[in-house]
Amino acid sequence: MKDFAFATVAELSAALAARQCSALELTDAALAKIAAAQPTLNAFVSVDPDGARAAAKAADAARAKGEGGALTGIPIAQKDLFMTEGLRTTCSSKMLANFVAPYDAHIVTALKQAGTVLIGKTAMDEFAMGSSTETSFFGIVHNPWQPEAVPGGSSGGSAVAVAAGLVPAATGSDTGGSIRQPASFCGITGIKPTYGICSRYGMVAFASSLDQAGPMARSAEDCALLLTAMAGHDVRDATSLPHPKEDYSRELAQPAAAKPLEGVRIGLPDAFFGDGIDAPVLAAVEAALVELRALGAATVPVSLPNIDYSVPTYYVLAPAEASSNLSRFDGVRYGHRAAQYTDLFDMYQKTRAEGFGDEVKRRILVGTYVLSHGYYDAYYLKAQKVRRLIADDYQAAFAQCDVILGPTVPTTAPSLGAQMQDPIQMYLNDIFTIGANLAGLPAMSVPCGFTPNGLPIGMQLQGPYFSEARLLNIAHRFQQATDWHRRTPKETRHA
């Protein structure tokens, strides 16, 4: 078999269709690469060689019969907060370190039905709370571009698995940027769809009104393929939208014109280009704008007047929901339970003190506080009102433009440990990503350059509700004209 390392899903799909390789070969290659990389990168919490090989053989059998689709036989990884039947789901927490779910999450089922081969589960910030994957109970995860840098988070393991070429695609979840920020830090492409597009059934809830699943891959084209499989109405999730099934690749297939983005109006909010952005990041995004204009797009200034309040708003609402969502981890029915306790409340206290890490505890405390009697109106209710204002800002902006663009994160990946001492600084770095979660809008991160030190830079595209196909198409046309997304850390790491 030819070396398919760093091949895209689309390329592997073509190779499988052309019998240039088998799903089993791709799976074995992925398992070998993961085993080799695990000591240095630590991207995976669990790997399922037997299950993966069985699924790969089934995929090969299906393809041999002329059945299956574009994703049949493609190895993927799942972020370890999606329930996988028979394969443990830990949320990178001691609390669930040995938890094996009796069912598959909706998107896990959807991706299995599409023929993908589940290789394993990727590390994350504990219960998706964090921006560096450093809060994982299973140890630090390293950025393949620079081992002393964080991979971002909370979907850090998935970002590393794709960036290091261990699997061609993985899933993530995004509550305040948890797909886009690690995608940006690791030089890959990731999309958080419109809230309600992907069912949350079987995805461990962090902040229910903000959480969305989405794909992380090497290209917009690959993200479109995965999202097409993952999206769809699910009656088990009352917030799942009864939106008709879409083919998110449909605009990508159209032949490339000289100016494929003719007529596209890109809105540039002043808030996304202000102070506090690293110079290389700003330069890379501005260079990308030059490229996008060359492809035919026009840029217009827009305004998001309340976006500065998005971080405090988010850090009231998300912990509030989390404090309640995480109450079920009480040691009674499953998960960690303290070994010694004197009575029921001692059991609760010890179980949760032992089972949760510091960042999770911090957010439970904040969330409990803002929902408490006498504080609810001042914090939770006020934050809900600001959330509405931010959503209204976006609606007003989209009256003037088709998409909004800016850096995904003001910085590139910080060094390991740099942010753990200063949670406020860590929270502030979510400034550009949180707005899309608060408003429920689709948003994606697309590689657009590197720092002089070789760390990836990502730009973010945000669009109106249900504009995924358009966002993916803009990113795809950009990627047809650039090669940032095709760079690999291999050379860097061996240099």
Place this chain on the structure above:
Amino acid sequence: MRERTWEVVIGLETHAQLSTASKMFSGASTAFGAAPNTQASAVDLALPGVLPVANVGAVERAIRFGLAVGATINPTSIFARKNYFYPDLPKGYQISQFEVPVVQGGGLTITTSTGQKTVRLTRAHLEEDAGKSLHEDFHGMTGIDLNRAGTPLLEIVTEPDMASAEEAIVYAKALHALVCWIDICDGNMQEGSFRCDANVSVRRPGEPLGTRCEIKNLNSFRFMEKAIEFEVRRQIELIEDGGRVVQETRLFDPDTGETRAMRSKEDAHDYRYFPDPDLPPLMIGADWIARVARDMPELPTAMAARFIADYALPAYDAEQLTASLAFARYFETAANIVGKANAKTVANWMIGELSAALNRHEISVENAPISPEQLAALIARVQDGTVSNKGGKDVFEALWQSGARDDVSAIDRIIAERGLQQISDTGALEKMVDDVLAQNPAIVAEVRAGKEKAFNSLVGQIMKASRGKANPAQVNALLKKKLG
């Protein structure tokens, strides 16, 4: 009667378990009595990643209730999380409704010994039940049964409008009858399908409301009456002895007939209510309400009024007949067979004979071994003189025993088999009358002297001679003719 100088103020919160096949937010069955934890789905166990979906049937039942009590059905209501830790509460929160309930306002009119009164309803909201903690069977441990977890409940809250235990019981019984009537709750109190919490306070007339105590989980009307009466006495004695009522939650102990403190206000949880982000606002459009209204059964008060108008029944009879929908339907079926003119006779039979038999055998009218068609046929036989009233009661008893519910011909068969026909043959009767007169010259003389009692004695003797089969009206007429 120290109570005379005190006013009692009572408000009730009732949990009516809604009669849906599946749970409030999951597809698991709600059937009672299954082996522990066999009716608990992944959602009920609160496994990681599961989500609630509201049961449309439960919402529909809430709408039905709202319509029945003349309440406002909120076009948008909100499910909220009530957060607290307890082993039989798997999610660590109960999904309920807090600021905006599905049903708001309305009232229920009750009739007590002191007259009619309307108890105002504050609200009724949808929520899920918790599981059960089992302390008995496990030494030093607690067993958890989550079969009940997630069962849909409608919590119906009154204003503090009841002024005595009697009023509270009458209200609770009326509410019980109503939720059964509109078929939203099976009303089974032993199984906990209908249970009340009573908020009780006392005050001297003219004073502001006193401090209240809440008595939890009263699952029988008798216990409720005893608990409230005890609590009223306790509070009055406490205050009169110079003490102060402390706001607290109390439990009624049926063994001692007393209430005892469970937890004080200071121990009360901060439930940190907030809108459940897993559930969108509950939207109820006018078309949905109209659809539910169209399928609503006629309500008991409307039906009683109609019985009074259509069947010329006294108000008491109409009220008794509308005690349950099944009883009322039984009446209408029988009354329509015997004809409106004889409807009062049907009412008499049902309020008398039938009710007594149902009570004696402790069964509901749906399970009565005598069908309304049979009762109508029986009444027809009394009316046409085939059997006497007394004979009719014998037929009723025999019919009850036979259990041949659908067999209308059973009535004539029983009459024939048991020889219960009245003797209406004038010749045969005349002979009996003549014999009795001849055998009792002294009594005949007394009758002629104007003694009413003596006349009745002769009737009795003739009835006895006929072994009860003589038609008493005919006997009377004959006697009068002969002695006149």
